[in-house]
Amino acid sequence: MKILVVDDDRALLRSLEVLLTQRGHEVECIDDPLRAGGRVKAFRGDVLVVDLTMPGASGLDLVKDLPQQPSHPKVLLVSGHTDQVSELDLAAHGIAAFLPKPLDLEHLIEHVESTPPVPSTGEPKIVGESK
Numbered sequence: 620m621k622i623l624v625v626d627d628d629r630a631l632l633r634s635l636e637v638l639l640t641q642r643g644h645e646v647e648c649i650d651d652p653l654r655a656g657g658r659v660k661a662f663r664g665d666v667l668v669v670d671l672t673m674p675g676a677s678g679l680d681l682v683k684d685l686p687q688q689p690s691h692p693k694v695l696l697v698s699g700h701t702d703q704v705s706e707l708d709l710a711a712h713g714i715a716a717f718l719p720k721p722l723d724l725e726h727l728i729e730h731v732e733s734t735p736p737v738p739s740t741g742e743p744k745i746v747g748e749s750k
Contacts, residue, residue: 620736621664624648625655625681626697627673631722635668638724639731652676660684664692666731671698679704682712693734697722 622644624635632648639646645664649655652673659667659681667685669678678696685691694713698704699720709717716730 620644620666620731620734621662622646622666622668622731623658623662623664623692624668625652625659625673625678626650626668626670627652628670631720635727638728642728642732644731652678652681656681662692663690665736666695666734667692668695668697668727668731671696671704672700679708679712682714685713693730695727695730697727 622639624632624646626632626635626648627650629650632650636646636648647658647664649658652670653675656676659669667682669681671678678698682694682696685694691713693715695716695718696704696709696714697718697720701717701719704717708714718727718730
C-alpha cells in the first residue's frame with residue numbers, strides 16, 4: 620500500500636516509516652504541514668495519516684478537499700488533542716478514523732491494512748482471456 624504521513628513530530632514520523640515499511644508498505648513522510656498541502660492534494664495512494672494540530676496548518680485544512688476527489692485515500696486523523704475534534708468534523712472531512720496520541724501502533728496497523736487499494740486512474744487492467 621502507498622501511505623503518506625504528515626506530522627510535525629519527526630520521531631513519530633521515523634517510527635511510522637520504519638514500522639510500515641517493514642510491513643511491506645511504500646511510505647512517504649512530510650514533517651512540514653505548509654509544504655504538505657500540495658502533496659496531499661496530489662497524493663494518489665491508499666492511506667493518508669495526518670496530525671490534527673501542527674504549526675501553521677490544521678490536519679483538517681489539509682484534507683478538506685479530498686472527499687470531492689473521485690478516488691481519494693482513506694484518511695486517518697491523529698492527535699493528542701482529543702477535545703479539538705467532533706464526529707461532525709470527521710464526517711464532513713471524509714475522515715475514516717480518529718486515532719488519539721500516543722498512538723496504539725497495532726490499532727493504526729489494523730486501520731491501514733484493512734484499507735482496500737485505491738483504484739488506478741490509468742488504463743483498466745484486463746484479467747483473464749477473451750473468448
